[in-house]
Amino acid sequence: MTISILAYDPETGTYGGAAATGSLCVGGWVLRGDAESGLSASQGTAPSTLWGRAVLGRMRGGASASEAVVHVTGPDSGKEFRQLSALDMHGGIGHFTGAQSVPAASARTATGIVVAGNMLLSEAVLEACMQGYLAATGPLAERLLAALDAAAVAGGDTRGLASAALLCVGRGQAPLSLRIDYxxxxxxxxxxxxxxxxxxxxxxxxxxxPTLDDPHRAPDSAEDVPEIIARAQP
Structure with missing residues (x-):
């Protein structure tokens, strides 16, 4: 299984995605995005990282998520073994599930939200993921984590889970990209x-x-940098 969710939070203007799978490195394979393009989730039996990057490029150029998904998936002769979801900068969504995706495989949508999955115990996992997000409260990231938890409780992957990831972006914040590869x-x-x-x-x-809305942000002087922040530098 891979289960993924992409969501837009209009109250904060942030975009987030989360994914989990029974294989390794779901974050590196599935989730991509930034605050100038939107988000993508590319997954499936033979997932295309090229799809993930290409759909972001189309959306950054002004295409809607649905337009970008059609453009990217259409010419690919291997598309029936892949899935793609996209979330654009206006909260628009698009998705594609190839006919050869391992069942249960499908997608669910709501305003500013798209959930997709394959190799699920049942399609109820998709609905549980969506409802888990909608029922949760708190920051966007915490609602996305709740969505993954709900999907797992509903049966999740027939293989169990091995990796999970979270990605949140916004113009006024540093990107949050967290991965558990195994x-x-x-x-x-x-x-x-x-x-x-x-x-x-x-x-x-x-x-x-720095952030997109404050690209020159920095402490006023070395003396203003608390020791606790200095220790956190990578």
């Missing part, structure tokens, strides 16, 4: 990593780095 309990590991990313010293340091 773990016995990747959803627990991802949540633990997220919790650490929201604690000091790391979270304080992220408030000092």
């Amino acid at each position: 773990a016995d309990a990747p959803l627990l590991a991802l949540r633990a990593l997220y919790d650490r990313s929201q604690a000091q010293p790391y979270v304080g340091w992220t408030r000092e780095v």
Whole structure:
């Protein structure tokens, strides 16, 4: 299985995606995006990282998510073994599921949200993922984590889970890109990593780095940099 969710939060203007799978490195394979293009989730039996990048390029050039998905998937003779979801900068969505995707394989959509999956125990996993997100409260990232948890409770992958990832972007914030490439309990590991990313010293340091809305952001002077932030530098 791969289950993925892409969502736009109009209240904060942020975009986020989360994914989990029974194989390795779901973040590197599936999730891509930035605050000037949108987000993509490319997955399937033979997932195309080229699709993920290409759909972002089309959206950055002004195409809607649905237009970009049609353009990218149409010419690919191997498309029946792949899935693609996209979320554009206006919260528009697009998705494609190839006919040869391992069942259960499909997608669910709501305003500003697209959930897609393959090799699921049943299509109820898709609905659980969507409802898990909609029922959750708090920051976008936490709602996305809740969506993955709900999908897992509903049956998730027939193989179990091995990796999980979270990606959140916005013009006014540093990107949050967290990956668990392999773990016995990747959803627990991802949540633990997220919790650490929201604690000091790391979270304080992220408030000092440049963003699209504040590209020159930095401390006023070396004396203004708290020691706790200085220790968080990579």
